Every structure is written in structure tokens, then in C-alpha cells.
Amino acid sequence: NLQDQSLWVGGSLGLNLTEQDAIGLTMYYTSRTFSRSLTDQLSTGGITQVTNEEKLFTHNALIYILGYYREINSNWTVGLSYRLPSLSISGKGSYLRTTIDTGGGASPTINKLNVPASTRVPPRLNMGIGYQEPGKWAATADLTYHGRESYEDMKDRDAAERIRHQQTWNLALGGEYFVRPWAAWRFGVYTNFASHDDIPDNVTVRQGDHLDMWGFSTNFALFTTNRSTVTLGGYYSGGKGFSSQLIGQKISKVPKSVQIFSFLVGTSFQF
Numbered sequence: 307n308l309q310d311q312s313l314w315v316g317g318s319l320g321l322n323l324t325e326q327d328a329i330g331l332t333m334y335y336t337s338r339t340f341s342r343s344l345t346d347q348l349s350t351g352g353i354t355q356v357t358n359e360e361k362l363f364t365h366n367a368l369i370y371i372l373g374y375y376r377e378i379n380s381n382w383t384v385g386l387s388y389r390l391p392s393l394s395i396s397g398k399g400s401y402l403r404t405t406i407d408t409g410g411g412a413s414p415t416i417n418k419l420n421v422p423a424s425t426r427v428p429p430r431l432n433m434g435i436g437y438q439e440p441g442k443w444a445a446t447a448d449l450t451y452h453g454r455e456s457y458e459d460m461k462d463r464d465a466a467e468r469i470r471h472q473q474t475w476n477l478a479l480g481g482e483y484f485v486r487p488w489a490a491w492r493f494g495v496y497t498n499f500a501s502h503d504d505i506p507d508n509v510t511v512r513q514g515d516h517l518d519m520w521g522f523s524t525n526f527a528l529f530t531t532n533r534s535t536v537t538l539g540g541y542y543s544g545g546k547g548f549s550s551q552l553i554g555q556k557i558s559k560v561p562k563s564v565q566i567f568s569f570l571v572g573t574s575f576q577f
Contacts, residue, residue, distance in 0.1 A: 309341045316369075330373040336392070338365050338425050340399075340459075348555045355407040355555060363399025363423035363460060367392040381437055389430040391455070397423035401465035422461040428471045428501070429453035441484060448478040452501055467512050471501040482527075493524040498543070505548045505559050512550050512557055517564060519545030525570070533576045540569040 316334035323329060343360045373387040399421050405413040431451040438444035455471040480494035498521065502514035525539020546563035553560070 307341075307343045309339070312336060312338045314369075326377045328375045330375070332371040332373070334369040334371075336367050336369055336427070338367075340364075340425075344552060346552050346555060353407050353409040355405065357403065357405045357552070357555060359552070360402045361399070361460075361465060362401075363397060363421070365397035365423050365425040366395040367425065367427065368395060369393070369427055381439070383436045383438075385432070385434045385436075387432040389427075389432075391429050391453075392425070392427035394424060394426075397425065399423040399460050399465070401460065401462065403464070416464050418462050418465055421465055424457055424459060424461075426455050426457045426469075428455040438482075441487070443484065444482040446478075446480045448480075450476045450478070452476070469514060470503050471514075472503060474499050474501040488529045490527045490529075491524070492527055492537075492539070493522070495522045496520065498545070500547060505550055507559055509550050509557055509559050512552075515547065515549045515562060517545045517547035517562060519543060519564065521566075535574045537570070537572045537574070540567065542567050 314334045314336050316332060318330055318332040320328055320330040341362045344358075346357045346359075348355045369389065369392050371387055371389045373385065375383070375385045377383050401416065401418040401421060403416040430453065432448060433450075434446060434448040436444065436446040452471065452474040454473050455469075457469055458466040459469055460466045476497045476499055478494060478496035480492070482490050482492045484490045498519040500516045500518050502516050505513050505516050521541060521543035523539065523541035525537045528536045528538075530536055542565075544563070544565040546561070548559050549562040550557050551560050552558075
């Protein structure tokens with residue numbers, strides 16, 4: 307049983323330097339909760355060994371994003387943003403592991419409380435360009451670079467897992483086409499390549515899931531007034547790769563796939 311949830315709450319500030327240039331700052335407060343519980347069983351020689359493991363931690367951090375936007379002319383625009391590495395605020399966790407067998411044997415129980423915990427969000431650089439024919443159509447392209455990061459999620463020899471993020475590039479393409487003056491079709495495709503290391507066949511320690519994913523989104527925008535819009539659409543995201551799991555009292559490499567479909571209804575209002 308695995309739950310890994312994150313909450314991001316923040317705001318943005320923008321400043322027009324000229325009629326064509328603007329800069330911005332976005333700040334997020336993030337809160338992550340990680341919980342994993344499992345029971346693993348191994349039977350050999352008529353003896354069954356059962357291991358129970360529970361790992362839980364929470365972590366809070368601040369994230370800053372700096373941005374720059376330039377309107378080259380009435381058709382072309384470019385943008386650049388940089389997300390700084392996250393700044394840790396606090397983190398605590400616990401770890402419990404018990405192993406017993408039907409032969410009467412038992413390993414010492416590991417029970418760690420109030421263990422310092424950490425989550426680091428790697429730096430990210432976004433570069434984008436857009437072209438539009440006002441009232442007719444528009445197209446955009448974004449190239450994203452994710453930086454390298456390496457850390458232990460808990461400061462304890464028994465509970466810690468080494469988390470590694472490698473340098474990764476991703477691409478997103480989008481478009482908008484006005485089918486009527488009051489309605490537009492929007493669409494996009496994107497990649498979400500894995501930043502975790504490849505999992506070796508003879509893996510001995512847990513590693514982050516290595517899943518190369520891609521997705522697309524599409525929706526119709528209905529301009530109900532000069533300031534309000536209603537959107538109807540959805541998105542798909544999916545991919546496959548490998549995960550490392552405790553099976554038969556040892557860490558093993560197992561195939562893993564993810565498929566996500568969603569339908570969304572939204573409204574927006576410009577002040």
C-alpha cells in the first residue's frame with residue numbers, strides 16, 4: 307500500500323519593464339506526505355517467514371520560480387523561467403520493520419521515531435516560444451531541462467533510501483484553432499521522461515520508479531463573454547518502465563505501467 311501526496315500552495319507577482327518585456331516571481335509552499343506499508347512472505351523448507359514494513363514521513367519546503375517574458379511583435383513571443391532547488395523547512399518520519407517465521411525465529415524489531423526526513427525538488431529550466439494569428443490560430447513549443455539531484459529521504463541507516471534524479475529533457479507542443487469567433491479548439495502533446503536511474507536486473511536496494519511517459523490534452527473553449535470562458539475537455543498520460551519492490555525477502559526489478567484518463571470542466575474570468 308503506497309500513498310505519495312503533495313500539496314503546492316503559492317502566488318505570483320509580475321512587473322512590466324517595458325511594453326514588450328516583463329519579469330515575474332512565483333513562490334510555492336509545498337507539503338509532501340509519504341506512506342508505504344507492505345507485508346512480504348517467503349516459504350522455504352516448510353518454514354514461512356513474514357516481514358511487515360511501515361514507512362511514513364512528511365516534509366515541507368519553499369520553492370521559487372523566476373520568469374521572463376518578451377513580446378517580439380504582434381505574432382511572436384518568447385519566455386524563460388528557472389525554478390530554484392527547493393528550500394527545506396522541516397521534515398519528520400518513522401520506520402517500523404518486523405520479521406517472524408513459523409520456525410520460532412524472529413529478527414529484532416526495528417522501530418524508529420521522529421527521524422529527520424527530506425524531499426528535494428530538482429532545479430528546472432523552461433524555454434518557450436509562441437506564434438499567433440489573433441482570432442485565428444496559435445502554436446507554442448516548450449523545452450524543459452530538469453537538473454540533477456541526489457539525497458537520502460530519511461536520516462537513518464535502516465530507513466533511508468537514496469533518491470537520485472538525473473538530468474532530463476522534456477518537450478511540450480500546443481495549439482489553438484478558432485472554429486468560431488466564440489469557440490476555440492485547444493490541443494497539446496508532451497513528454498515526461500523518467501529522471502530516476504535505470505533499474506539494473508540485479509538490483510539490491512530500492513530505487514525510484516523508472517517510467518518514461520507521454521501524454522496529450524484537448525479541450526473546447528467557449529467564450530461566453532469578453533471576460534469569461536468555459537472549457538470542456540480532458541487529457542491522457544501514460545507510460546511504462548520498471549519499479550523495485552520487496553518480493554520474497556529481497557529487492558527485485560518488476561515491470562510497471564501507468565495509464566491516466568481524465569475529463570475536466572473549467573471556467574475562467576479575466577479582471
